[in-house]
Amino acid sequence: MSPAMWACSPVRTVAQSRSRRHQPRPDHNHPGDGEPPVSPAAGQTGRVVSHHGRESLVEDREGRLYRCLSLKRVGRPLCGDYVDWHPETDETGVIDRIHPRHGVIARTAYNGRVQAIAANVDRMVVVSALEPPPDPELINRYLVLAHHLAVEPLLWLNKTDLDPDQAERLLASVFAGHRARGVAVMAGSPHTGEGMETLREALREGTSVLVGLSGVGKSSLIKALLPDRDLRIGDLSARSGLGRHTTTETTLYHLPEGGDLIDSPGIRALRLANIPREALQPAFPEIARVASGCRFHNCQHRNEPGCAVRAAVERGEIEPGRLATLHHLLDEAA
Numbered sequence: 001m002s003p004a005m006w007a008c009s010p011v012r013t014v015a016q017s018r019s020r021r022h023q024p025r026p027d028h029n030h031p032g033d034g035e036p037p038v039s040p041a042a043g044q045t046g047r048v049v050s051h052h053g054r055e056s057l058v059e060d061r062e063g064r065l066y067r068c069l070s071l072k073r074v075g076r077p078l079c080g081d082y083v084d085w086h087p088e089t090d091e092t093g094v095i096d097r098i099h100p101r102h103g104v105i106a107r108t109a110y111n112g113r114v115q116a117i118a119a120n121v122d123r124m125v126v127v128s129a130l131e132p133p134p135d136p137e138l139i140n141r142y143l144v145l146a147h148h149l150a151v152e153p154l155l156w157l158n159k160t161d162l163d164p165d166q167a168e169r170l171l172a173s174v175f176a177g178h179r180a181r182g183v184a185v186m187a188g189s190p191h192t193g194e195g196m197e198t199l200r201e202a203l204r205e206g207t208s209v210l211v212g213l214s215g216v217g218k219s220s221l222i223k224a225l226l227p228d229r230d231l232r233i234g235d236l237s238a239r240s241g242l243g244r245h246t247t248t249e250t251t252l253y254h255l256p257e258g259g260d261l262i263d264s265p266g267i268r269a270l271r272l273a274n275i276p277r278e279a280l281q282p283a284f285p286e287i288a289r290v291a292s293g294c295r296f297h298n299c300q301h302r303n304e305p306g307c308a309v310r311a312a313v314e315r316g317e318i319e320p321g322r323l324a325t326l327h328h329l330l331d332e333a334a
């Protein structure tokens with residue numbers, strides 16, 4: 001059924017379309033014993049699942065969607081925000097407060113301005129594929145970004161069906177060091193379904209985003225993870241009352257087996273931007289650990305005497321590619 005048809009039919013709430021078993025939900029209107037009952041008009045906590053102009057769509061505990069305006073002093077809500085809000089009608093409400101955020105994903109626009117697009121992201125799934133082949137430096141850069149945003153990285157190697165032997169070789173080369181450093185590494189194919197159960201399991205808690213180069217198969221992965229995505233988009237269209245909700249908008253989806261996924265073109269094409277220089281080396285934990293042994297405290301591990309990091313590279317304890325990425329990032333930040 002097309003989203004347009006859903007827009008004409010009674011609104012199907014999200015609660016009807018999925019199991020909420022694994023959704024970590026904020027506390028809402030459930031006073032404990034002895035507390036006065038809370039009237040339906042009083043504030044409650046909800047989550048912003050998308051925007052239409054000045055309006056945010058807020059989902060309540062039961063999965064109902066409300067079009068909400070926010071008071072000016074509240075600031076601009078982001079997709080993924082937890083908010084205090086109160087209903088005004090069966091369909092509308094007002095956002096009174098945005099909860100403190102973590103995991104804010106921002107993009108840098110062409111004019112250099114940084115624009116936040118999503119909040120409370122817990123996990124960044126970095127998608128690479130057999131085709132186009134993985135770019136080790138790009139993977140390192142995404143890992144730096146994840147470290148900087150304090151979100152958990154997960155490296156997914158896609159399209160393993162194209163050449164399972166090549167997939168094994170890549171897992172044993174490009175990805176082996178990351179795995180050894182404790183980063184989750186997984187592989188599979190949305191076309192054959194291989195590995196998809198493992199991925200679903202890994203995304204069952206918290207809020208995830210998918211990033212990666214064009215053509216690595218992010219759309220295919222999202223389709224496989226969210227079989228009822230079109231229905232959800234239909235729900236949002238019907239609820240927004242402002243015309244069609246489109247896939248170009250930043251949208252929070254609930255994964256059927258638990259966990260949430262925020263998708264938007266801006267997030268998919270996320271690039272490293274504006275990471276403060278001093279935050280770069282800490283994002284390479286294996287380098288940061290050894291760097292305390294360098295003779296100079298501000299050693300950049302290029303050709304300074306007494307450099308413990310270069311010595312570790314020579315001993316094969318640090319991958320040269322990781323140090324090269326750090327150098328590139330330091331140069332760009334200069």
Ligand SMILES: Nc1nc2c(ncn2[C@@H]2O[C@H](COP(=O)(O)OP(=O)(O)OP(=O)(O)O)[C@@H](O)[C@H]2O)c(=O)[nH]1
Nearest residue numbers: 159161162189190191213214215216217218219220
């Ligand atoms: N063999 C194979 N091909 C795949 C798989 N997943 C995706 N593809 C193909 O890879 C191509 C790109 O897939 P998309 O899902 O459009 O990739 P994307 O990352 O969303 O690309 P953009 O939309 O450009 O960001 C398409 O031709 C897909 O059919 C897979 O598991 N195996």
Ligand SMILES: [Zn+2]
Nearest residue numbers: 294299301307
């Ligand atoms: Zn050094």
